[in-house]
Amino acid sequence: MKYQRIKGTVDILPSETGKWIYLEEIIRNVMARFNYKEIRVPMFEATELFARGIGEGTDIVNKEMYTFTDQGSRSITLRPEATASVVRCYIEESLGKKAPLTKVYYIGPMFRQEKPQKGRQRQFHQFGAEALGSADPRIDAEIIAVSVQVLKDCGINQYEVALNSVATPQVRAKHREKLLEFVRPIASQFPEVDREKIDRNPLRLFDSKLELTQQLLQGAPLLEEFYDDEVRRDFDIVKETLTRLGIPYASDPRLVRGLDYYTRTAFEIRSPLLGAQDSLSGGGRYDLLVEELGGDPTPAVGFAAGMERTLIVMEAIGKSDYGEKPLDVFVIGESEAERKQALLLAKQLRDSGKTVDLDYLARSQKAQMKEASRQNARFALFVFADDIPGGRFQLKNLASGDQQTLSVDEIIKSIKFPASSGSPS
RNA sequence: GUGGGUGUAGCUCAGUUGGUUAGAGCGUCAGGUUGUGGCCCUGAAGGUCGUGGGUUCGAGACCCAUCACCCACCCCA
Missing domain, CATH: 3.40.50.800 (Anticodon-binding domain)
Incomplete structure (x- = not known):
C-alpha cells in the first residue's frame, strides 16, 4: 500500500459519521439550552499565541505542537486546544466591549504530536465552552453542568467529577515554598520521572500515578491549607451550587491541571470505561489568561471535552442506535x-x-x-x-x-x- | 522518547514439532426456469502470508532488521 494515514490520524467512515452527527446534535442542543453560541476560530494560529497562552513550561508547548514555517517565514502552529484561540478572538474582536458576558462553544479538531494509544490521537476532536466576563463562582458550576449534561444526554451515567481549586498565583507561591521545604530534603528518593517535577512544578507531584511518589508525599503541605478567604469562599460557592444542581462531585486536592493558565476552580470528569486516558472532560477558571494575551483583565471559565473518548464510552455502554434515517x-x-x-x-x-x-x-x-x-x-x-x-x-x-x-x-x-x-x- | 503485544483474503480469524496446489466464517458477485429482497442451497472471484535479508533440500511458521498498528509509561480531552 503506497499511501496510508499518517500516524495518529483516523478516517471516519461513512458508516461511522452517523454517530458523530448524533453526538454533535446533542452538544449543540445542550449548548443552546444553556445559551452558549457557537464560535468558529481558525485551526492554526501564530505559534506565539499557544506558547504564551498555554504556558512555556507545559508538555503541550514543549513537545507536542505541530509547528511549521509558512511561505512568509512565519511560525504557525496547528491548534493543540481551542481556548487560546477563543481568547485571542475575544480580544481581537472586542467581544468584551459588545456585551458584558460572552458565552461561546466550539466543536472541532485539535492536533498534538503524542504517541497514539487508546483514547489518544494526534488529530482528535474536542468540544468545549467558554464564559468570559464573570467572576461569579456560580458560572464555574454552570460550565461543569454543561459538560455533565452532554454526558447525560449521551446516556452516559458512569463518570466522576473531580473538583479542586488551584487558587491564585499568590497562594500557589506560598504553598510552593513550603512544599519545596518538605520535598527538597527527600528529593533523591523520588522516582526519576517525578524528580524533575520538583524544580519545574512541584504541585504536579501530587497527580503522579506512582505509588512511591504518593507515599513520599504523605504529610506534605497541601495547597488548600494556604487558601485565602476569597479562594475558600469561591470554592465553597462552586461546591454548594453543584450540590444545588444535583451534580455529584468529589473533592480532589491532588487534581492539578496540565495547562498553566488555570486559577481557582479546576475540574476533570473521568470515566472508568476508558483506558489509561480516562479523562472525558476537563476545565476550570482562567482569570489571568485574557490579560496575559493582551486584553483587559477579564475573569473567565471554560472546559474542553474529548469527542473520541465520549464515543468510546458510548460504544462501551452499548449505544449503537443513533437514529439514522433509512432510505425511503x-x-x-x-x-x-x-x-x-x-x-x-x-x-x-x-x-x-x-x-x-x-x-x-x-x-x-x-x-x-x-x-x-x-x-x-x-x-x-x-x-x-x-x-x-x-x-x-x-x-x-x-x-x-x-x-x-x-x-x-x-x-x-x-x-x-x-x-x-x-x-x- | 521508552517498554510490551500483534501483523495470513475487503472484515474477523484458523493454519499442528518448518514438508506438496494456504483454509473457514462473514462480506462481494452469479445462479436456484415463468418480471420481486431478507432465510436457505450451489458456485465464483479474491492472498507478493506487512516489507527486506538470512538459516534450510524445503519457511506463513525459525533468526535478524525494518515498517505499521494496538496497549502501557509520560502527558492529557
Whole structure:
C-alpha cells in the first residue's frame, strides 16, 4: 500500500459519521439550552499565541505542537486546544466591549504530536465552552453542568467529577515554598520521572500515578491549607451550587491541571470505561489568561471535552442506535425505457422531499431488490414497461411485503409518515 | 522518547514439532426456469502470508532488521 494515514490520524467512515452527527446534535442542543453560541476560530494560529497562552513550561508547548514555517517565514502552529484561540478572538474582536458576558462553544479538531494509544490521537476532536466576563463562582458550576449534561444526554451515567481549586498565583507561591521545604530534603528518593517535577512544578507531584511518589508525599503541605478567604469562599460557592444542581462531585486536592493558565476552580470528569486516558472532560477558571494575551483583565471559565473518548464510552455502554434515517424508496427498473422512467420518478420523489436511490450498475432486478434491502429502504418502487403509459407503478412495502399500484401523487402520500420517527434508543 | 503485544483474503480469524496446489466464517458477485429482497442451497472471484535479508533440500511458521498498528509509561480531552 503506497499511501496510508499518517500516524495518529483516523478516517471516519461513512458508516461511522452517523454517530458523530448524533453526538454533535446533542452538544449543540445542550449548548443552546444553556445559551452558549457557537464560535468558529481558525485551526492554526501564530505559534506565539499557544506558547504564551498555554504556558512555556507545559508538555503541550514543549513537545507536542505541530509547528511549521509558512511561505512568509512565519511560525504557525496547528491548534493543540481551542481556548487560546477563543481568547485571542475575544480580544481581537472586542467581544468584551459588545456585551458584558460572552458565552461561546466550539466543536472541532485539535492536533498534538503524542504517541497514539487508546483514547489518544494526534488529530482528535474536542468540544468545549467558554464564559468570559464573570467572576461569579456560580458560572464555574454552570460550565461543569454543561459538560455533565452532554454526558447525560449521551446516556452516559458512569463518570466522576473531580473538583479542586488551584487558587491564585499568590497562594500557589506560598504553598510552593513550603512544599519545596518538605520535598527538597527527600528529593533523591523520588522516582526519576517525578524528580524533575520538583524544580519545574512541584504541585504536579501530587497527580503522579506512582505509588512511591504518593507515599513520599504523605504529610506534605497541601495547597488548600494556604487558601485565602476569597479562594475558600469561591470554592465553597462552586461546591454548594453543584450540590444545588444535583451534580455529584468529589473533592480532589491532588487534581492539578496540565495547562498553566488555570486559577481557582479546576475540574476533570473521568470515566472508568476508558483506558489509561480516562479523562472525558476537563476545565476550570482562567482569570489571568485574557490579560496575559493582551486584553483587559477579564475573569473567565471554560472546559474542553474529548469527542473520541465520549464515543468510546458510548460504544462501551452499548449505544449503537443513533437514529439514522433509512432510505425511503429504491426505484427499480431493468430495460432502457424502465430506467428512464425510474430516473424521472426518483426526481419527482426527491423533489417532494423523499430520500431516494436507484441502480446505476446495470444490475438485474433481483440484484436491485437486494440493494434495496441492503440500503434498508422502506419501499421498493417497480417500474415495468407495461405500466409506463398508465403512469401507475407498483410500490412495495419492504417490511410488510404489501404491494399496491399507485400514481406518483399517491406514492408521495403513502410514504409521508416515516415508519420510525428516528428517535435514538 | 521508552517498554510490551500483534501483523495470513475487503472484515474477523484458523493454519499442528518448518514438508506438496494456504483454509473457514462473514462480506462481494452469479445462479436456484415463468418480471420481486431478507432465510436457505450451489458456485465464483479474491492472498507478493506487512516489507527486506538470512538459516534450510524445503519457511506463513525459525533468526535478524525494518515498517505499521494496538496497549502501557509520560502527558492529557
